[in-house]
Amino acid sequence: MNLKIDIHQQSDKEIWVTVAGEIDAYTAPKLREELFPFAEEGNTIIVQLKNVSYLDSTGLGVFVSLFKQVNKNEGELKLTDLSDRLKRLFEITGLSNIMNISGTPEDGGR
Amino acid sequence: MKQVMDYIEMKIPAKPDYLSVIRLTLSGIASRMGYTFEVIEDLKIAVSEACTNAIQHAYSEDEVGEVIIGFGIYEDKLELMVADSGKSFDFIQTKNELGPYTESSTVDQLTEGGLGLYLIESLMDEVRVLDHTGGVMVFMVKHLSGERENHDKAISNRETN
Numbered sequence: 001m002n003l004k005i006d007i008h009q010q011s012d013k014e015i016w017v018t019v020a021g022e023i024d025a026y027t028a029p030k031l032r033e034e035l036f037p038f039a040e041e042g043n044t045i046i047v048q049l050k051n052v053s054y055l056d057s058t059g060l061g062v063f064v065s066l067f068k069q070v071n072k073n074e075g076e077l078k079l080t081d082l083s084d085r086l087k088r089l090f091e092i093t094g095l096s097n098i099m100n101i102s103g104t105p106e107d108g109g110r
Numbered sequence: 111m112k113q114v115m116d117y118i119e120m121k122i123p124a125k126p127d128y129l130s131v132i133r134l135t136l137s138g139i140a141s142r143m144g145y146t147f148e149v150i151e152d153l154k155i156a157v158s159e160a161c162t163n164a165i166q167h168a169y170s171e172d173e174v175g176e177v178i179i180g181f182g183i184y185e186d187k188l189e190l191m192v193a194d195s196g197k198s199f200d201f202i203q204t205k206n207e208l209g210p211y212t213e214s215s216t217v218d219q220l221t222e223g224g225l226g227l228y229l230i231e232s233l234m235d236e237v238r239v240l241d242h243t244g245g246v247m248v249f250m251v252k253h254l255s256g257e258r259e260n261h262d263k264a265i266s267n268r269e270t271n
Contacts, residue, residue: 024133025162026126054133056155057226058162085151092232093225 003027005034013075014044020051023059032062039069043076050081050104055089067099076100116183124165124175124194129158132179136190139181143188143254152233153252157190159226160248164194167246186254187235193247 003021010016015038023031038045045066049055063079070077079101082090087103090096120135122128133154140150157179164177175194182189231237236251 022130024126024129024158025165026129054151054154054158056158056162057229060225085148089155089229092229 003030005031007034007038013042015046017045017047018051019047019049022054023052023062024054024056025058028058028062031059032065035062035066036069039066039073039075041073041075043070043073044078045070045075046078046080048081049079049086050083052083052086055086057093060089060093060095063099064095078102115185118181118183120179122161122177122179124177126162126165129161129165132161133158135179136181139183140188143183145188145252145254149252153188153190156230156233156250156252157192159230160190160192160250163226163248164192164246167194188252188254190250190252191247192250194245 003019003023006018008016008018017035017038019031021027035045035047047063052059063077067077077100079090079099081104082101083104087096087101090099090101095101118135118139120132122132136153136157137150140153145153161177161179178191178193180189180191180193182191230248230250234250235253236249238249240247240249
């Protein structure tokens with residue numbers, strides 16, 4: 001399965017990204033390539049992961065490095081609409097304590 | 111100790127292009143054995159992580175090697191073996207240097223790589239790393255315990271179909 005990345009720039013400083021599909025070592029470079037240009041000064045990047053059916057450490061690695069880059073530039077990274085499975089991965093790795101993540105609105109995860 | 115019932119082996123070029131194929135195969139085998147959806151998702155991550163390690167390792171040798179994935183199917187467990195054909199790397203030492211991030215981790219301390227081995231350890235019941243000729247083999251076990259009922263149900267469903 002492929003990875004689908006849709007980017008909507010709402011304003012100068014706010015970028016909404018919808019990601020769908022599988023994030024593994026094959027698709028992660030594409031995700032990195034698409035997202036990194038937005039990690040500029042003061043930008044807020046909101047990544048919706050609702051339809052991400054698979055994620056492993058390579059995907060986590062992309063989000064960690066994006067998070068670092070955004071932080072360095074005094075911006076913000078938010079990961080939203082995580083399924084319980086995805087949330088669990090962020091919890092196991094301890095990333096949920098550090099990064100701004102939230103579940104799907106239906107299960108009151110916000 | 112119960113004997114292996116069936117053994118399936120796949121060999122792929124050491125390229126990330128084929129990771130999803132391995133996950134699909136694993137998913138088919140594990141669901142046939144009666145694992146729950148949740149466990150199958152964990153297994154997919156573990157086997158993908160092991161393959162990704164093997165692939166990255168093979169890549170550093172500047173030539174595309176092969177990765178061999180073995181599925182040992184037992185009545186009550188699944189054994190997964192992932193072997194690379196490259197030179198061995200110190201898995202144990204690498205593994206010991208890894209762990210979950212903690213709340214006190216600063217942003218600068220976050221590393222982008224290496225979480226894979228930690229995830230394998232977290233998701234599988236047993237993980238062992240063996241040196242074999244010219245490479246490393248990651249050996250993982252997931253038991254079917256507590257899922258007998260589903261398994262039996264799955265079998266009877268198949269029989270009635």
